[in-house]
Amino acid sequence: MKTLVYIDHFKGEVQPGSWEALGLGKSLGPVSAVVFGPGMEAVVSAAFEYGADEVLLADDPALLDYRPEPFAAALTAIITAQSPDLVLLPTTTRTRELAAMSAFDLNSGVLVDLTGLEAEGDKVIATRPIYEGKLQEKVVCSARPQFATLRARAFPKPAPEAGRTGTLTKVEVSPQPVSTVEGYAASESTVNLTDAGVIVSGGRGVSNNPSLTPPAGLDEKQAEIWRAHQGFALIGDLANVLDGAVGASRAAVDGGYIPYSHQVGQTGKVVTPDLYIACGISGAIQHLVGMRNAKVVVAINKDADAPIFTQARYGVVGDLFVLVPAITEAFKKKLGK
Numbered sequence: 001m002k003t004l005v006y007i008d009h010f011k012g013e014v015q016p017g018s019w020e021a022l023g024l025g026k027s028l029g030p031v032s033a034v035v036f037g038p039g040m041e042a043v044v045s046a047a048f049e050y051g052a053d054e055v056l057l058a059d060d061p062a063l064l065d066y067r068p069e070p071f072a073a074a075l076t077a078i079i080t081a082q083s084p085d086l087v088l089l090p091t092t093t094r095t096r097e098l099a100a101m102s103a104f105d106l107n108s109g110v111l112v113d114l115t116g117l118e119a120e121g122d123k124v125i126a127t128r129p130i131y132e133g134k135l136q137e138k139v140v141c142s143a144r145p146q147f148a149t150l151r152a153r154a155f156p157k158p159a160p161e162a163g164r165t166g167t168l169t170k171v172e173v174s175p176q177p178v179s180t181v182e183g184y185a186a187s188e189s190t191v192n193l194t195d196a197g198v199i200v201s202g203g204r205g206v207s208n209n210p211s212l213t214p215p216a217g218l219d220e221k222q223a224e225i226w227r228a229h230q231g232f233a234l235i236g237d238l239a240n241v242l243d244g245a246v247g248a249s250r251a252a253v254d255g256g257y258i259p260y261s262h263q264v265g266q267t268g269k270v271v272t273p274d275l276y277i278a279c280g281i282s283g284a285i286q287h288l289v290g291m292r293n294a295k296v297v298v299a300i301n302k303d304a305d306a307p308i309f310t311q312a313r314y315g316v317v318g319d320l321f322v323l324v325p326a327i328t329e330a331f332k333k334k335l336g337k
């Protein structure tokens with residue numbers, strides 16, 4: 001099976017899911033990586049090291065900043081010239097749009113956010129979770145080429161082979177952008193939860209430490225948020241020691257404790273870390289659907305009957321304001337930090 005893998009990056013910083021896609025493509029047969037943008041020598045080298053036999057590089061300056069029209073036109077042109085059986089992309093905000101537009105141009109379809117993929121001749125049989133992860137669905141794409149976007153961390157990331165090279169082919173795609181990117185501004189808070197190996201999450205319980213005395217002059221809501229910030233500082237310390245990211249329940253986000261970008265669950269992010277530590281989170285179904293595919297779940301909650309314990313491999317009943325700092329200290333010692 002001939003596979004093209006689109007390497008998704010922001011200014012040369014590659015989404016790790018691209019390498020997972022490359023590893024999967026390699027396991028199916030010859031694989032070419034598609035890299036867009038000028039000055040991408042490091043990305044090209046990394047693509048070879050992660051298993052690409054060939055890199056198709058479109059280094060037109062118009063492909064420096066992502067915009068759907070020129071990127072889709074360029075990808076469609078490359079696919080038309082190469083005639084792959086399968087086009088793999090990591091699932092990101094950009095690639096959902098890009099894959100859909102290119103597949104539309106080619107009168108094909110996209111298998112979206114896959115957690116499994118098997119090959120049968122030149123056909124792929126894809127697995128993806130449906131109904132909030134309660135069922136796994138098998139889907140095939142009857143049109144060609146087949147497009148598939150892969151859920152982050154659902155497929156193994158191959159080990160890079162230092163110094164490995166392959167064929168570098170420069171492709172002329174002459175994109176005609178209809179817009180330019182004037183600049184970027186950092187949002188209030190950015191966190192990459194979908195690629196995180198460890199996530200420490202806080203819920204409404206992070207504001208529940210009555211022994212903390214807020215500064216004078218705060219009203220009740222402001223005092224609650226102040227308390228929650230002390231709680232999330234502890235969550236952040238634990239996440240830092242474990243090189244992880246901070247997640248949150250919707251109650252914590254709605255309460256104004258932490259920005260929405262941290263929310264895990266049905267209306268937040270779906271995450272698949274190796275370790276998920278839920279602190280002061282009850283375990284409502286809408287939260288569970290976002291994290292139940294974590295490999296190991298640890299729950300810390302005052303209430304022994306909290307539903308989160310049904311998902312947890314390790315459950316600790318107690319006050320997070322006592323337990324989280326104690327666990328952080330224990331990890332610091334264990335990891336020599």
Ligand SMILES: Cc1cc2nc3c(=O)[nH]c(=O)nc-3n(C[C@H](O)[C@H](O)[C@H](O)COP(=O)(O)OP(=O)(O)OC[C@H]3O[C@@H](n4cnc5c(N)ncnc54)[C@H](O)[C@@H]3O)c2cc1C
Pocket residue numbers: 202203204205206208209248249250251252263264265266267268269279280281282283284285286287290300301302303306318319320321
């Ligand atoms: C359409 C829809 C979509 C939704 N989407 C999401 C979503 O994406 N993500 C999400 O999370 N929710 C979502 N929700 C909300 C969800 O139903 C719950 O309301 C929410 O998850 C509850 O958050 P929580 O567990 O932090 O709060 P709570 O349910 O209030 O639980 C707080 C927990 O903290 C514990 N606790 C309190 N103090 C301490 C302490 N000091 N130490 C230890 N434990 C303590 C309590 O025992 C309790 O179990 C959605 C709801 C709807 C209707």
